[in-house]
Amino acid sequence: MSTKATAAPAKDEKRSARHGTLLHMRGVDMRFGTGVHAVDNVDLAVRRGEFVSLVGPSGCGKSTLLRIAAGLETRTGGSMDVSTDAIGYVFQDPTLLPWRTVTGNVELCTQLQHLAKPVRREKAQAAIEMVGLQGFEDNYPSQLSGGMKMRASLARALTLDPELFLFDEPFGAIDEITRERLNGELLRIFRAQRFAGVFVTHSIAEAAFLSTRVVVMSARPGRIVGDFDVPFDADREPSLRADAAFARLTGEIGECLRAAA
Template sequence: MPVTPASTPVSTSTTLQLDHVTMQFPTGTVALADVSMTIAAGEFVSVVGPSGCGKSTLLRLASGLEAATGGTVAVTAAATSYVFQDATLLEWRSAARNVELVGELRGVPREQRRARAQEVLDLVGLTGFEKQHPRQLSGGMRMRVSLARALVADPELALFDEPFGALDEITRLQMQTELQRLFRSSGFAGLFITHSVSEAVYLSTRVLVMSGRPGRIVADLPVPWDYPRPPELRHTGEFAALTGRVSAALGEHLAGERA
């Protein structure tokens, strides 16, 4: 199939910037060392790396849940959302009420937050499931509720901590296509953590490769295709070549560490 090169310009406005960031925990463990990166408005950046290399720490620094022990973290986004590995829904609240929670905590009037919750539930394909509780939903549907909850606040920066890692393969591929659609329609800048090289390449405008702990950025690879990206893109030679380059960057650095 023909592959369309990227043509939509990315804004030069920086949404997230890390400058020579180091993170050392009180135990003495150094999770990140001299990490510098930027994400502009309109970019979707994925990070891949071995387990324990500090990928999730990177997200916590970006979200403000942790403070770096060295360097600077600058976030210019007016609103930031965080999507965790687990859907983390409140079991006693319906799908709609879980999504409304953000507005409720911010003091948004009830009718206004209900209308907004319905908008984003429709956006993620959950029309008709608003009154269902988490135990009544499949894993993919629960993750859709989690995405809706993240989008309800109209974030300028969305952080994703391996949100599809626990899903079966078919659902995971469907959610990748869904997230790509949401990224295009909502316009947030995205930082996405994953162990899947193919997932990173399919979703992203750039893929960052991290070393083993202490984590450092060892490769920054642009993804050349415009959106929307059809699922069939994953079966092309061009896609295989780029995933091979990302895998090689991972493998070469890990081999160097073991030498």
Template sequence: MSTTATGAPAAAEQDWAPDGTLLRMREVDMHFGNGVHAVDAVDLAVRRGEFVSLVGPSGCGKSTLLRIAAGLESRTGGSMHVSTDAIGYVFQDPTLLPWRTVLANVELCTQLQHVGKAERRRKALDAIDMVGLRGFEENYPSQLSGGMKMRASLARALTLDPELFLFDEPFGAIDEITRERLNGELLRIFRAQRFAGVFVTHSIAEAVFLSTRVVVMSARPGRVVGSFDVPFDGHREPALRADAAFARLTGEIGECLRDAA
């Protein structure tokens, strides 16, 4: 059900979720108790099959919007509708439990949802295969590289079969080569699963490579100041980053971002 920030019923369902829209925010505000105005009147809609990246200056409220979408923060103004309970969230840090193996970590979300042992094992192994970690099921987090830890975190979220997938700058602390490889893996998973994705990043090139649309936010309080459709087809290779059209689009987004800052 759609609600306003005060809990009152919002607009009719067909107005809120047309054409497979899984997330819609209208005039969303966020004021924290310490007086920080983080987000101001943000409108954002994401449909199934869209991968939308948020870029903007540090502290502009990108991660705050993600937490609001996931229900981890309560907005202080505006309205929001999420038309699915199947939400996956990947944090900046892999947040793996050090005493659990890769397999046990990947099983954790479905275990907390009381999914039967056989079914959660199947889901975990399928997700481990999907992210390329087969053979590392019995390893512990301390035995994994940074990129492998993020793969395990991604696999754990995949076991929830998310329709709405939220990514809070998951590859920011990883070296550039591993990051590009993980971009390709995530794009492959997106093509296979066709969820609605929202991805927070500081890298314009990463945003363009992954996305169907890039949304630019201003300095705090964060407002949407630009939206750029990405024209490249879904089968993107690393060489795309050297393409002239790719460079033009990243340049346009960069200019918008500089103006916004």
């Protein structure tokens, strides 16, 4: 387990790294009209089949980077390539419509794409089954637990068949046991779908458990100060969290994070 070198790669290495890259930020900068300098000179590349978690102090620009990647914010400097239109986004809040059932909420994105109703229903049911909500298709949000609401939000994004999947701390408000269960579900979906994922979290353990890489950001203005490869196999059990190698990795990430803060 090691932190990647920060030296600029050779041209051949750059060419190789770009193969299959779905998100590539180069020198991205973000200054808001209020004068807040949120993000400074960020270089970040995420390839298909990579799951990259962003950790850093509150207010360091993690969510801002996610919104820039999704096209919800316009960067004020640098350049960015997004090599797909199939982007899924899961927010911190489930943002479910209270008057729609689980199926109705999960169908929403494909309905906005004007897909035929049978196609919408088929994609919604497949996504509902993928997140383990079968049997709750006709329930309304008020009848769901917090974890089930996040499952519905995740299912809604899955109907878009995302190649680039962005997660803005979706499990932060959920109890620890449910959170670990959802981590396992998300990891299973990632193994099946092999999208490129970017996941914002304040939990080092969550980042290490889910990811193929963990990127550490400094205090505002956010810069990348650490990039850790996660050495564990894709088939991860909850017991991994008690493994000595896992503890060493989270310790290294934590040390980098404390220095960054």
